[in-house]
Amino acid sequence: EVQLVQSGGGLVPPGGSLRLSCSVSGFKFSDYEMSWVRQAPGRGLEWISYISANGNSIYYTKSVKGRFTISRDSAENLLYLQMNNLRAEDTAIYYCARQDIGDFWGQGTLVTVSS
Amino acid sequence: EIVLTQSPATLSLSPGERVTLSCRASQRVDNYLAWYQQNPGQAPRLLIYDTSKRASGIPARFSGGGSGTDFTLTISTLEPEDFAVYFCQQRYDWPWTFGQGTKVEVK
Numbered sequence: 001e002v003q004l005v006q007s008g009g010g011l012v013p014p015g016g017s018l019r020l021s022c023s024v025s026g027f028k029f030s031d032y033e034m035s036w037v038r039q040a041p042g043r044g045l046e047w048i049s050y051i052s053a054n055g056n057s058i059y060y061t062k063s064v065k066g067r068f069t070i071s072r073d074s075a076e077n078l079l080y081l082q083m084n085n086l087r088a089e090d091t092a093i094y095y096c097a098r099q100d101i102g103d104f105w106g107q108g109t110l111v112t113v114s115s
Numbered sequence: 116e117i118v119l120t121q122s123p124a125t126l127s128l129s130p131g132e133r134v135t136l137s138c139r140a141s142q143r144v145d146n147y148l149a150w151y152q153q154n155p156g157q158a159p160r161l162l163i164y165d166t167s168k169r170a171s172g173i174p175a176r177f178s179g180g181g182s183g184t185d186f187t188l189t190i191s192t193l194e195p196e197d198f199a200v201y202f203c204q205q206r207y208d209w210p211w212t213f214g215q216g217t218k219v220e221v222k
Binding site: 103 | 161
C-alpha cells in the first residue's frame with residue numbers, strides 16, 4: 001500500500017523557518033518525481049514545488065522561490081520542504097504528492113504563520 | 116505563468132443531472148491537463164489526466180475533453196458523492212498551476 005506520511009507543521013512567527021517532511025512507503029521512491037502543493041484556509045490549491053526522481057531538476061512557483069527549498073533523501077524515502085522567511089500568506093495546509101498517473105497525496109499538515 | 120480560469124465558480128444541481136465544468140488556459144497546454152475532486156477536509160483525488168484519461172478506479176460517468184486552451188470535465192449523471200469542489204491543473208509548463216475551482220453543490 002502506498003503511503004505518504006507528513007510531519008513538521010505548526011505555528012511559526014513571521015520571518016521564521018520550518019521544515020516539512022514526507023515519509024514515503026509502498027513504492028520505489030527513487031523512481032518518482034514529487035511535488036508540494038498547498039491550500040490556504042478556504043482557498044484553492046496552489047502548486048509550489050517539484051523535484052525530479054533523481055533530484056537534478058527542481059522548480060518553484062514564484063511566490064516561494066528563494067525562500068523555500070525542496071529536497072529528497074532517496075536512501076531514507078523522505079521528501080522535504082525547507083521554508084525560510086515565512087510570511088502570513090504562507091499559512092496553509094501543505095501536501096506532499098506524487099503527481100503522476102498513480103497520484104498519491106499525503107494527509108496534509110497545517111502551517112500557521114502568526115505572531 | 117499559465118493561468119487557468121474555471122467556470123462557473125459554483126453550480127447548484129440535483130442528483131441525476133448532467134454537468135459540464137469548464138477550464139480555460141491563458142495559453143496552449145497541449146493535452147497536459149488534469150482534473151481533481153476535493154471533498155472538505157480531504158486531499159484532492161485525481162479524476163482525469165492528459166485531458167481525457169480516467170485515473171485508476173474513477174467511474175465511467177466522469178469524462179474529460181477539450182484541446183489547446185479549452186477543456187471540460189463532464190459528469191454524466193450526478194451521484195450524491197459527486198458534490199464537491201473540482202480543480203483543473205496544467206502540467207505543460209513551469210510553474211504547474213491550478214484553476215481556482217468550481218464548487219458543485221446540492222440544489
